[in-house]
Amino acid sequence: MQNGKMNEITSLERRPEGGPGPIRRTALHDTLVNHLRDMIIEGDLSPGTRLHEGQLGEQLGVSRTPLREAIKYLASEGLVELVPSRGAVVKRFSAKDVKDMLTVLQSLEELAGRLACEAASDAGIAEVRALHDEMVRRYRAGDRMQYYKLNQQIHTAIAQLSGNAALADIHGVLQTRLKRIRFVGHEGPEKWAAAVAEHEEMIAALEARDEVKLSEVLGRHLINAWERVRDSV
């Protein structure tokens, strides 16, 4: 989502009952939450920015009521901060905050790695491998954006392979909080190459169901992640 004149009402239509299946698709609340989340992650709403209900609602073509509900949701998620009588502002993370989050994320991924080696299905592992291969292709093509997205997807997928829903959930929250940071953190070629190499190790360990190795690599990967983004923060 580029800034300047941002997308209009059309971008927020209630999902018009996609393909097959009678299942109710996304409600406005969800749509709004996702939309705002993206705006924050992609920098349309930078840290410290006040979420002006009237203005924002008008831009998105929604009244203040559902917008406020979405904002409260995001506040609980930790992306925005509620200031009594003064609305909500996009939360600003200090360098220490980021380091702390990465520390927790590291611990969670180490756990996820151990569990995944036991619990994951072969099919599940194959899917991660597919994501990885695609990511490497994007890396070779120099497509940072797609690389970034696949990178996130892989970590999310591993958390899910653990079979531990609570773990996957918390991991997701934390990863979301860090997305904005990682999104802007554009490391140089050599660091990028190192990250890809670590990913290669990860996948190999996962396929070998070597939980010690996988846990170790995931941990190392996140320690290095801090090195990669520390200047950007």
Add this chain to the structure above:
Amino acid sequence: MQNGKMNEITSLERRPEGGPGPIRRTALHDTLVNHLRDMIIEGDLSPGTRLHEGQLGEQLGVSRTPLREAIKYLASEGLVELVPSRGAVVKRFSAKDVKDMLTVLQSLEELAGRLACEAASDAGIAEVRALHDEMVRRYRAGDRMQYYKLNQQIHTAIAQLSGNAALADIHGVLQTRLKRIRFVGHEGPEKWAAAVAEHEEMIAALEARDEVKLSEVLGRHLINAWERVRDSV
């Protein structure tokens, strides 16, 4: 909060500008969130219960708008589930969910223990010790409720001693989700005694700043916690 005729509007008054300090105290949103959370934890709203906006709002003396905002907040926190076009229901956790949450909590507390041994101030440790002593007194007095609350406070305090805000935050969320379970889980005298003994070990390790030991005890404590509540789930 006992069930039956529950407390009326009076219980939800906006905090009447407590003592000194010009700082704006709790807004209605926070009050509502806390109130609803307590109602869920203490069983006033049992799992599967639909949160009827009209009725609930009337009981609490609040209109639907802020109530809905609070519900959305709790949904993000994982205590209630939003069903499109059908409102919100109190989330029901399966035995596996609880076990999974405890697994993650264990990992987080082990991390918190390690960090706390390095980062905690002597004063902070002393506070935890005070909480512990008080808890033991309540235990000896057979006061389950106060014991339970102090128990929670101690774990929260240790997470905070880590100096890692993200860790303390996530730990808090997870602990809250588990509160309801632990609240109903009334173990027998022998298990209770074992739990107290483990706490004694914890405090000792913390005071000695023995991170290996503390981490180990915290981990063991939570594995045992699962044994203590597994039948209640």
Add this chain to the structure above:
DNA sequence: CAGCAAAATGCTGCATACAAAATACAAAAG
């Protein structure tokens, strides 16, 4: 011209009002 007081503006917070969807019920058809 600087400093401060007071009004005016703008925004949030909460309540109410309206619209759409779901559920419950009843009647009719098989």
Add this chain to the structure above:
DNA sequence: CTTTTGTATTTTGTATGCAGCATTTTGCTG
């Protein structure tokens, strides 16, 4: 007697309106 369909009621979802607080601007005084 069961099932289905149409209608009424209830409940959620969204919009609007109003009051209170915060901030800013304006006007007065030194």
